[in-house]
Amino acid sequence: MAYLWIAFAIVTTICLLNLLLAFGMIRRLREHGALLSKMPTGPTATDLILPAGAQIGSFSAVTTAGEAVSTASFADGTLVGFFSPGCAPCRERLPEFVAYAAELGGRDRVFAVVVADVAAEATATVEQLTDVARVVLEKDEGPVAAAFGVKGFPAVGLVSADGTMVASGSMLSGLPRPAAV
Template sequence: MPFLTALVLGVGVLCLIDLVLTVGVIRRLRAHEEMLSARPPGAPSLVLPPGATIGGFSAVSTDGVHVSDETLTGTVLVGVFSPDCPACHERLPQFAEHARSFPGGRGNALAVLVGAEEEMAEERRALEPVALVLIEEFGTGLTKALQVRGFPSLALVDEHGRVVASGTTLEDLDMIPAHA
């Protein structure tokens, strides 16, 4: 009987240690997530900052529409997503919802999917009804024109190719500078 009591006590202590370690890991993960989402001012941007002008680009959307820096009319909503990006999986549906009601409709919303077409089938289906979808390799086309360095990257670009707002969340796009 003393052996069984010691065994039960030992298992209980191990469970308690496991619980304490798990809580510690969860706290570290939350702190890490907060650090990543609350980028300090002056931190390198993942996409061109407001006021910058995008480079030239030319592409054809998945449904055959030609888009380029010369075809921009009005302000265009741009979202750049990758299949390997956990934050993209969260923000892509938010982007699609925002694009649905964006002024100028589907023609003024560009969704860039970076990767192989077969990797992006689900994202393509979600975005095509609300945006012109471009599938391209990283560092080409619109990702090069916007100087994208990470994902997700979001921007508002005016008809002159000037970035009006940019960031990694839709909230970043709501903070349009006064000089814009």
């Protein structure tokens, strides 16, 4: 019978220690949660590309069709889009971009940049865009993406003829419809 009391005391002590450790871990997790919530995260949807009213930087590039494009080659209300083949949101929003571009009525008013380190990875994305846009293929942090201040994908915007961003974001829903452009 004495052994039972000793076993009961040991089990009770272990349970109380376990309970104290659990409360300590919960307290530490709450502290870490508060610290993590104060940490800055990656770019927000509005920070992916230059904001409306900003002037795009100077650049020059050659499209996949061999056309020269530069800062001066934008008409009023030109749609720009930046996509990466390895980006799941890019794959989801690409058909919407193509439909929006088709509504604009011409490749001269649509400019797309596909960012990929290996050109073969971008083939499908480039093919989807070629019919509706002038497409530039460049590596990560290339000159065109730098001129537009691109920090993430997908990034879309409307540019005026003088190179000013009219509207921008990561979704086309934030841009005016083509009839209003």
